[in-house]
Amino acid sequence: MLSTPTGGRTAFFGKYAQVSHPPSPRLLQALADLLGPKGFSVDADAMAPWLTDWRGKYHGQAAAMLSPVSTDEVAEIVRLCAAEGAAIVPQGGNSGMVGGATPDASGHQLLLSLRRMNRIRSIDAAARTAVAEAGVVLENFHHAALDVGLRFPLTLGGKGSATIGGLVSTNAGGTQVLRHGTMRALVAGIEAVLPEGSIFDGLAPLKKDNRGYDLRHLLCGAEGTLGIVTAACLHLIPANAARQTAWVGLKSPEAALALLRKLDDGVGDALEGFEIVPKSSLDAVLRHIPQTRAPLANPAPWNALIELAGDDEGALAVPLEATLAAALDAGLIDDVALAKNERESEDFWKLRDSISEAERAEGPALQHDVSVPVDLMPRFIADNPARLAAEFPGVRTTSFGHLGDGNIHHHVQPPAGVDGQAWLAQHGAALSRAVYSHVIELGGSISAEHGIGQMKRDILAELDSPARLHALRAVKAGLDPAGLFNPGKLIG
The missing domain is CATH 3.30.70.2740 (Alpha-Beta Plaits)
Structure with missing residues (x-):
C-alpha cells in the first residue's frame, strides 16, 4: 500500500491510495483572483446552507465555496487544484438524498457550486434537443421547453431545486421512467471537466458513435467522482395536448400489479406513470401538507396514481375508462377518481410528490x-x-x-x-x-x-458483487488517480 504524507486524507480504491491536501493560501488567492467576489467565498454564513444535505443527516466544512460561471472557469479551477492535490466536491441544487454533495468535516475540501452556470444555451425545436448548463433548475427547464411546444419528460418532487448537472450526475429517475427511462436515456450528450483539467466536449447528439467506451454514459450516474458535468444535451418530446390522470383505491400491492398489467394491455405506450401510495403515506400528507384532500370518499388500504399522456384526450380517456371499469367489475379495484381538469391532475400529483416532506414531519x-x-x-x-x-x-x-x-x-x-x-x-x-x-x-x-453518495458507500462495498466493485474502483483509479473528485462518495 502506498504511504501517505502526514495530514493527508486517504481514500482507498483496491490496492491504491489517493491523497488530498488542504488548499494553501496561495491556491485560495489564485481561486479568488480567478472567480472574483461573486464566485469565491470563505464567508461562513454564505456557505452554511450548502454544507448540510437536504435531509440534515450529513454536515461538513469547506475551505471555500467556488461558484464559476463558465466551463473554462471550472477547468481552470480543476487545474489549479490538481497541481496542489486539493479535493473538490461538486454541488448542484443540494437536493440529493444520500449525502453525495456534502463535503467532509475536515474543512480541507473545496465546495464547487454549479448554480451560477444556469444558462439554457440552445433549444433546437426541429431536432427536439436542448443544451442546458449544469446549474439550470429542472422546473425552469420544463418551462423553457414548453415555451417552444416541447417537453422534457423527467420530473420529481424536488423539481424546484434540482439542477440538470445533479440530475445527470445521479442518473435521476422520477415519476415518468416507466415510459421515458432515467436521465441516462434522456442525455444525448455531455460536456464535462475531467480530473486533470481537460474539457470533454461530448455535446453533439450522435445516434452512432463507436469510439470505444461511452464517456457520456460513464459520467451519467458517476456522482461527480469521474468528472464535473458542466452542460448536457437533452432529448425533448412534443408537449402533450392531453393527459388523463386517475386515483384508484385497491386492496394490496398484488392488486396494483395486476392493474398495471391490465393497463399495459389496455392503453399501451400512453401509460406514463404508475405510482402506489399506501394509506399511511396519504394520511401523513393530509396531516402535514396544506391544501390537500383525499381523492376518494372511502379510504383504501392502497392507492395507485395513474397517468396517461398523448395527443388526443378521447384516445386516452376511452381505453383508460374501459380498463378501469373492467377492473372495477372484476373486483380488482375498490374505487376510482378521474381528474376532470388540469388542476385536479396537479392535486393528485401533489399528494404523491409531498410524501417525503410529510414523512419527514412525522x-x-x-x-x-x-x-x-x-x-x-x-x-x-x-x-x-x-x-x-x-x-x-x-x-x-x-x-x-x-x-x-x-x-x-x-x-x-x-x-x-x-x-x-x-x-x-x-x-x-x-x-x-x-x-x-x-x-x-x-x-x-x-x-x-x-445514487450511493456517502450514505450507501459502505453497504455497497459490503454487499455488492466483487466484479462490479472491481470495475468501479478501476475506472475511478484510471480517471482520477489522485482521488480529488468528490472523495468519500460512491466507492471511497
Missing part, C-alpha cells in the same frame, strides 16, 4: 431507495416488514413509489414511544443491512435512483 425514519424486478415488488413489500419486525420488534414500515419500474421507496420508522434518533443510531445500520440483503436476494439494487 419523525425520524430510515429511507431506502431500492429496486427489484417488477413482478417481485409485491412480494418484497409483503415480506420485508415481517422480516424486519422479527429482528426489530415494533418497527413501522411504509412502501410507496414507482411500481411500474420496480423502484420503491421503503421507509422504516422506529418503534412508537422510543427516542427515535437514539434508536436509529443504535439499530439503523443493522436494519438497513437487513433491507438491502433482502433486495439483493431478489436480484435487486440497493439504489434505484438516488
Whole structure:
C-alpha cells in the first residue's frame, strides 16, 4: 500500500491510495483572483446552507465555496487544484438524498457550486434537443421547453431545486421512467471537466458513435467522482395536448400489479406513470401538507396514481375508462377518481410528490431507495416488514413509489414511544443491512435512483458483487488517480 504524507486524507480504491491536501493560501488567492467576489467565498454564513444535505443527516466544512460561471472557469479551477492535490466536491441544487454533495468535516475540501452556470444555451425545436448548463433548475427547464411546444419528460418532487448537472450526475429517475427511462436515456450528450483539467466536449447528439467506451454514459450516474458535468444535451418530446390522470383505491400491492398489467394491455405506450401510495403515506400528507384532500370518499388500504399522456384526450380517456371499469367489475379495484381538469391532475400529483416532506414531519425514519424486478415488488413489500419486525420488534414500515419500474421507496420508522434518533443510531445500520440483503436476494439494487453518495458507500462495498466493485474502483483509479473528485462518495 502506498504511504501517505502526514495530514493527508486517504481514500482507498483496491490496492491504491489517493491523497488530498488542504488548499494553501496561495491556491485560495489564485481561486479568488480567478472567480472574483461573486464566485469565491470563505464567508461562513454564505456557505452554511450548502454544507448540510437536504435531509440534515450529513454536515461538513469547506475551505471555500467556488461558484464559476463558465466551463473554462471550472477547468481552470480543476487545474489549479490538481497541481496542489486539493479535493473538490461538486454541488448542484443540494437536493440529493444520500449525502453525495456534502463535503467532509475536515474543512480541507473545496465546495464547487454549479448554480451560477444556469444558462439554457440552445433549444433546437426541429431536432427536439436542448443544451442546458449544469446549474439550470429542472422546473425552469420544463418551462423553457414548453415555451417552444416541447417537453422534457423527467420530473420529481424536488423539481424546484434540482439542477440538470445533479440530475445527470445521479442518473435521476422520477415519476415518468416507466415510459421515458432515467436521465441516462434522456442525455444525448455531455460536456464535462475531467480530473486533470481537460474539457470533454461530448455535446453533439450522435445516434452512432463507436469510439470505444461511452464517456457520456460513464459520467451519467458517476456522482461527480469521474468528472464535473458542466452542460448536457437533452432529448425533448412534443408537449402533450392531453393527459388523463386517475386515483384508484385497491386492496394490496398484488392488486396494483395486476392493474398495471391490465393497463399495459389496455392503453399501451400512453401509460406514463404508475405510482402506489399506501394509506399511511396519504394520511401523513393530509396531516402535514396544506391544501390537500383525499381523492376518494372511502379510504383504501392502497392507492395507485395513474397517468396517461398523448395527443388526443378521447384516445386516452376511452381505453383508460374501459380498463378501469373492467377492473372495477372484476373486483380488482375498490374505487376510482378521474381528474376532470388540469388542476385536479396537479392535486393528485401533489399528494404523491409531498410524501417525503410529510414523512419527514412525522419523525425520524430510515429511507431506502431500492429496486427489484417488477413482478417481485409485491412480494418484497409483503415480506420485508415481517422480516424486519422479527429482528426489530415494533418497527413501522411504509412502501410507496414507482411500481411500474420496480423502484420503491421503503421507509422504516422506529418503534412508537422510543427516542427515535437514539434508536436509529443504535439499530439503523443493522436494519438497513437487513433491507438491502433482502433486495439483493431478489436480484435487486440497493439504489434505484438516488445514487450511493456517502450514505450507501459502505453497504455497497459490503454487499455488492466483487466484479462490479472491481470495475468501479478501476475506472475511478484510471480517471482520477489522485482521488480529488468528490472523495468519500460512491466507492471511497
